[in-house]
Amino acid sequence: MSDLSPLTVRRERPFRPADWLAFPLLSLVGLVAIVFFARGWLAVGWGTHPILTLLLAGLVIMLVVNQQGRWALLLPMRRPRPMAPMPDARVAVVTTFVPGAESQEMLAASLRALVAVEYPHDTWLLDEGNSAETVALCKSLGVRHFSRRGRPEYQADEGPFRAGTKHGNYNAWLHEAGFGHYDILAAFDPDHMPMPGYLDHTIGYFRDPNIGYVQAAQAFYNQDASLIARGAAEETYAYFSAVQMAGYGLDYPIIVGSHNVHRMAALESVGGLAAHDADDLLLTLRYRAAGWGGVYVPRILARGTTPVDWRGYLAQQRRWARSVLDLKLRHRTGYATQLPLHARIMSFLHGLNFLHRSLAWLVGIVVLAWLLATRGALPLLSSQMFVPALVLGGALGAQELYRQRFYLDWRNEQGMHWRASLLGFAKWPWFVLALVDVVTNRQIAYVITQKSSRGHRHALFVRWNACVAAALSLAAAIGWLQGTVAVVPLILAAALVALSLFLVISGMRAPPVATLPTAWPPPSTAAAPGPARPRLVT
Numbered sequence: 001m002s003d004l005s006p007l008t009v010r011r012e013r014p015f016r017p018a019d020w021l022a023f024p025l026l027s028l029v030g031l032v033a034i035v036f037f038a039r040g041w042l043a044v045g046w047g048t049h050p051i052l053t054l055l056l057a058g059l060v061i062m063l064v065v066n067q068q069g070r071w072a073l074l075l076p077m078r079r080p081r082p083m084a085p086m087p088d089a090r091v092a093v094v095t096t097f098v099p100g101a102e103s104q105e106m107l108a109a110s111l112r113a114l115v116a117v118e119y120p121h122d123t124w125l126l127d128e129g130n131s132a133e134t135v136a137l138c139k140s141l142g143v144r145h146f147s148r149r150g151r152p153e154y155q156a157d158e159g160p161f162r163a164g165t166k167h168g169n170y171n172a173w174l175h176e177a178g179f180g181h182y183d184i185l186a187a188f189d190p191d192h193m194p195m196p197g198y199l200d201h202t203i204g205y206f207r208d209p210n211i212g213y214v215q216a217a218q219a220f221y222n223q224d225a226s227l228i229a230r231g232a233a234e235e236t237y238a239y240f241s242a243v244q245m246a247g248y249g250l251d252y253p254i255i256v257g258s259h260n261v262h263r264m265a266a267l268e269s270v271g272g273l274a275a276h277d278a279d280d281l282l283l284t285l286r287y288r289a290a291g292w293g294g295v296y297v298p299r300i301l302a303r304g305t306t307p308v309d310w311r312g313y314l315a316q317q318r319r320w321a322r323s324v325l326d327l328k329l330r331h332r333t334g335y336a337t338q339l340p341l342h343a344r345i346m347s348f349l350h351g352l353n354f355l356h357r358s359l360a361w362l363v364g365i366v367v368l369a370w371l372l373a374t375r376g377a378l379p380l381l382s383s384q385m386f387v388p389a390l391v392l393g394g395a396l397g398a399q400e401l402y403r404q405r406f407y408l409d410w411r412n413e414q415g416m417h418w419r420a421s422l423l424g425f426a427k428w429p430w431f432v433l434a435l436v437d438v439v440t441n442r443q444i445a446y447v448i449t450q451k452s453s454r455g456h457r458h459a460l461f462v463r464w465n466a467c468v469a470a471a472l473s474l475a476a477a478i479g480w481l482q483g484t485v486a487v488v489p490l491i492l493a494a495a496l497v498a499l500s501l502f503l504v505i506s507g508m509r510a511p512p513v514a515t516l517p518t519a520w521p522p523p524s525t526a527a528a529p530g531p532a533r534p535r536l537v538t
Helices: 019-044 050-072 104-115 132-141 166-181 203-207 227-237 239-249 264-269 279-289 310-330 341-352 356-374 383-406 418-439 459-482 487-508
Strands: 091-097 122-127 144-146 184-188 211-216 259-263 293-297
Touching (some): 091 104, 122 132, 122 166, 184 264, 211 279, 310 418, 356 487, 418 459
């Protein structure tokens, strides 16, 4: 593939000297706050509702442990030192197209961006429609066209060539053209547009013969289109900075389906894209089980779109949660058991992230409604715990704010991410539904997420939040008719009712009919400069 001699990817810590002082100091502050909170909790006792107290205590412990786990992930963070690309690699830059799910305008903009990538390559479109219009567009831009339409051997009901799926589309092309003609595959979702230097920042790592895949950060150019779009983007900031760098430091960088780069020999050795809705995560497991390493590049080299309305966002979140939970709960044997312990822990935490907050909201709302209706009081929700809770929240909040120092575009991404918190509350029922789907083995057809709103309101979302507000209000009224209601549960209920009503109003409003960029580059597609990097290894 290249005359350049093989090299080993060298890694470095993103910590600066000041971080080695700040990290242990904030860790100590957090530990003291946790101990202070625990002492206050033990001092007030368990009260007259030991079962409810136990449930609430479990929620608090789960949330604190999860937060401290995220904080501890700062230590193993690593980033790769840049490596010069090999001069003669045969590279295919590929995207897909599904008529009706994606517009011709978006496709044209994406193809222009792919063609503009500077490293010599062939651009391919894997077209599920095979229309004359799309073929003509490809011809006008110099893009190679492939379609499995009308090819029954690539239209299976299940397996690697499953009809109507992304992995089936890619595997058909890999079988027909990819494996036999190219050294490297750069795969992009049709709404993600790379910077011209995308390959220059990624393919050099394949000079290490042990590297099978390279993953760069995911970012969005439409994050200011709506409150939902901004909140969805905020949810990704920590993951594509500290979490993925920690995964790389622990030899477990996770492939993300929006865009990624693969060594063809490695991809062929694991059978192509995995036949699962969570094909990216399963492919990560297959690579690791087969002995292939991965590299995470913490730079914004491409930007795409995120859903702008509740319907698209919640459908995407439920599909992601269902596919990941299905992989964790039904397919943990095999590939996962072949991973080293630290990689298995990372894999487990990745799945837990889809559940712990949702279950916390579910149990918390049920417990709160019960306390209101029965005029119950828990010591953990008493005024005596106000100061310990304030100290704990302040200490852990300081840690979370400090983690933002490692965000990839921290000048634009730092701050109080209240929109992400709002979305976390809004989507918990959909995560619970995803868990029910997996437990009952409910089969749901693969559906592409709508990233641009079509102006449809989400009636189920409105009704659900109205029911939450009504249920808590009714519970408070029942308790009030019996006498005085405890102050802290009443305040918490009022806050949740207000939040639910805000979501009702948001869901009743017509969502923005966002348009996708039709010219390259979009106004906000410039890559973040990021921290200074060493010179290229040659």
